[in-house]
Amino acid sequence: MKKHKFNLDPPKLLVLGFAAVILIGALLLTLPVATEDGKGLSFINALFTATSATCVTGLVVVDTGDTFTMFGELVILSLIQIGGLGFMTFATFLFLLLGKRISLKDRLLLKEAVNHLSIAGVVRLVKRILLFTALIEMAGGIILSIRFSLDMPIGKAIYYGFFHAISNFNNAGFDLMGNFQSLTSYVGDPTVVLTISALITLGGLGFLVMNDLYEYRETRRLSLHSKVVIYTTLMLTIGAAIFIFLFEFGNVKTIEPLSIQGKVLGSLFQAVTPRTAGANTLPIGDLTHSTLFLTIILMFIGAGSGSTAGGIKITTLAVLAAAVWTQIRGKEDVVLFRRKIVMETILKALTVTVIGLFIVVTVTMILSITDRGHNFIMYLFEATSAFGTVGLSMGLTPELSLMGRIIIILTMFAGRVGPLTIALAITMRRKRDAFHYPEGKIMIG
């Protein structure tokens, strides 16, 4: 019953803000001027597309390049930029605000994560967020434009270059290539594969990490958060690429016909895109079950906190892995890079993971009922892709029933705002218990 009725919870503000952007985007996409057939999109498909773009997911019920006019495409691109940039800025702000709020209460939980970023430096941070985004998207756009100009007229090449640079830096997964083919025609092209891989990976680090890297020249040190994000990103990407290379080596429908360079580039991109970009150079439906299952796991994990990427986040994975490793070694403290991880952080990571698993399992079950007749892995893949805001699909998306579309819209939304709002809500609501029960013992294993 507060007097300040505009004093919304930050999590609520995030949810309502995203919902408003999606609704405006959806209405714009129903306009006749948005589609090439001059009829506009049906509301459900417009809502699906706007949600997918704003949540930087990339699942599509209609092919972006084939369906939309340039107006429609620019609406989508705007939603991607607002969704990606807005989320990162919002998340970064909130971590700062909570850091302040908590330190005022004499609790230092989030302080080091945002160590050298004082509240006074927030304006500088926003400028820097815009600067990083502009610089990286510009660099990527120019490289891709030059590359695409070999295949198409220069004007179209520049448009395509920047569209795909923005889409991929924001981990959005939308493309203009037509016929749901994504980037499959560039599977062995080092310029496209490496540029887009770099855009995806940078976007997935998150701004605090980019900022840490930017200030490294002066500070000569990285925060624990940045070390964990960078190290885990490298490990997961290289590890996954090696496994995918082995799994697909003999698969005639994917990398078997390619040269060694093509095989490596194809495997690398398939390792990068599940976290959580959504463009693909290999035909997803033709991958081996091993690669598909690995992709599902990578999609669930996602990339960095407060980044353009989705999933439960690699810091969450790293904290849980460190906790398990500590147990196996019989140690007491959970340690990452010579820093003790407090129990509150481990419980937060557990909570985000369990709720994520619950959402994916529930959506998979619902899809298998609303959209019968497909292989089980297609449901699991689609549910994880939506939750992780990835955008990869084995081909189920355009065939989804009305109920299936609604379910996936809700999942994309939950996947984008869910992990952050859960983690924030936990941090904000945590308080000392008024009394404590005596300890009880229970057997495990």
Added chain:
Amino acid sequence: MKKHKFNLDPPKLLVLGFAAVILIGALLLTLPVATEDGKGLSFINALFTATSATCVTGLVVVDTGDTFTMFGELVILSLIQIGGLGFMTFATFLFLLLGKRISLKDRLLLKEAVNHLSIAGVVRLVKRILLFTALIEMAGGIILSIRFSLDMPIGKAIYYGFFHAISNFNNAGFDLMGNFQSLTSYVGDPTVVLTISALITLGGLGFLVMNDLYEYRETRRLSLHSKVVIYTTLMLTIGAAIFIFLFEFGNVKTIEPLSIQGKVLGSLFQAVTPRTAGANTLPIGDLTHSTLFLTIILMFIGAGSGSTAGGIKITTLAVLAAAVWTQIRGKEDVVLFRRKIVMETILKALTVTVIGLFIVVTVTMILSITDRGHNFIMYLFEATSAFGTVGLSMGLTPELSLMGRIIIILTMFAGRVGPLTIALAITMRRKRDAFHYPEGKIMIG
């Protein structure tokens, strides 16, 4: 470099003991007298069958009733009884021993779990374990014998009655019905379904819970451990039965043709058997994807610690669920039944779960490579069934390649001894860290 060379770690003793029993059983099953064709089983199939029986799993590469002579069947039944009873006794002893060992070191971690069971009372405990087993198997055997005598000669009925009572109390999943049909012909039979459900559920509680219940007349109280096991068992069984009833209601290949009573009994049994019995009254391969996925989750969870059942155990699930629920509610202490759960227990539960997930994921991937050409869910189902020592199969087991058989043998073994040995090793090896790193902060979500 200890002098006492027979002073094995309890976990090592468990592993070596099980391996020895399996090997002896496998050799017996290769004897010509073991099979009806007079040739004996091939070594790999004998090893598979002996592992499945000793680990009370129930996955079979050859049909038990069709393949084996009564000698072979009695070897299997002996392995089941040794494996089930031996594991329970061993686990209970170890919890007691560790409770003593730790309390001597002034650490009370396991004490309440084994509260009123002093070391002096161990002989009484063993007698009680044997008494419970004999009484329950006897009661089940008599009821089933009477029921089967309506369908077959009295001698065979008694043999079948006791074989299935022993197999199901030990959660072993072996049956003599022939043609891999398990109990499908009794789907709507209340006597068979309810008797075997009771045997499975009692076996899955574990001896400490049974003992608690037995002493309830005097003590008028249940330990925390028993409360959690009983409450979670009820919740999971009833909840799963309702969902399976809904998922299968319109499935013409499963419960749709049955009467309402048949539908309820079929759903109930399909909710009971994944934890982790392995007999089935519904054709597993014909279940809906929703039911199959739910079954996979139930198989992974399993039943009580120190019971005849497998899986990560319901106490593990309950502790993690309580930890997540505490976070969501913004509370500090993780509480179950008015008792605080210490962090060490939560971390142990996390470790057992993560290692279990890792095993299931890895085995699923390997199976999809060694045994190509099946639906993905068949690999996931088979891997979880083996890890959880469940024994349900969508039909993959008899078709497994040589490599596939070896993988499943290893998984069954890991699934049986793994969770307990991990939990024990963690408990035994835990020590204070010599020094502590400063706390580090990291973002989650």
